[in-house]
Amino acid sequence: MAIKSFQGARKQQQDASEEFPFKVRDIMTKDLITFKPEQTVEDVIDTLIKYKISGGPVVNDNNELIGMISEGDCLKQISESRYYNMPMENDLVEKRMITNVETIDGNMNVLDAANKFLESRRRRFPIVEDGKLVGQISQKDILIVALNLKGHDWK
Numbered sequence: 001m002a003i004k005s006f007q008g009a010r011k012q013q014q015d016a017s018e019e020f021p022f023k024v025r026d027i028m029t030k031d032l033i034t035f036k037p038e039q040t041v042e043d044v045i046d047t048l049i050k051y052k053i054s055g056g057p058v059v060n061d062n063n064e065l066i067g068m069i070s071e072g073d074c075l076k077q078i079s080e081s082r083y084y085n086m087p088m089e090n091d092l093v094e095k096r097m098i099t100n101v102e103t104i105d106g107n108m109n110v111l112d113a114a115n116k117f118l119e120s121r122r123r124r125f126p127i128v129e130d131g132k133l134v135g136q137i138s139q140k141d142i143l144i145v146a147l148n149l150k151g152h153d154w155k
Helices: 041-051 071-083 110-120 139-148
Strands: 055-059 065-070 124-129 132-138
Touching: 041 055, 041 071, 055 071, 055 132, 065 071, 065 124, 110 124, 110 139, 132 139
Parallel strands: none
Antiparallel strands: 055 065, 124 132
């Protein structure tokens, strides 16, 4: 006796990231809090606390991305200041920021961006176009999109 399958032909599955309609530029934050290299770390700490953010881009006068500064960078400064008994007031962002900044393409699919976050273990990526900072995307931005699409089939 032959066994019959009740399953129909399976639809060829496509990569979900190819069909997902959102690009990084669609959800990136454009109104950014940025820092200048000549600002004090103490000023950065005040801003991080005031706006409840964990870090931000450092730009020059031409709005070109030159670094990133985070809560961790500020904590290092506090720790070293206390250890060496040095005043904090004169420590500048340019001494504490990271300068090897990984950016993300604004045309990247949001699902691919989510994977980039997982691989890099970063909290945020700046978006640069024509040498200028145009936005930033965070893990939270991607979570918000995913939550809003809950129940959809990612198309």
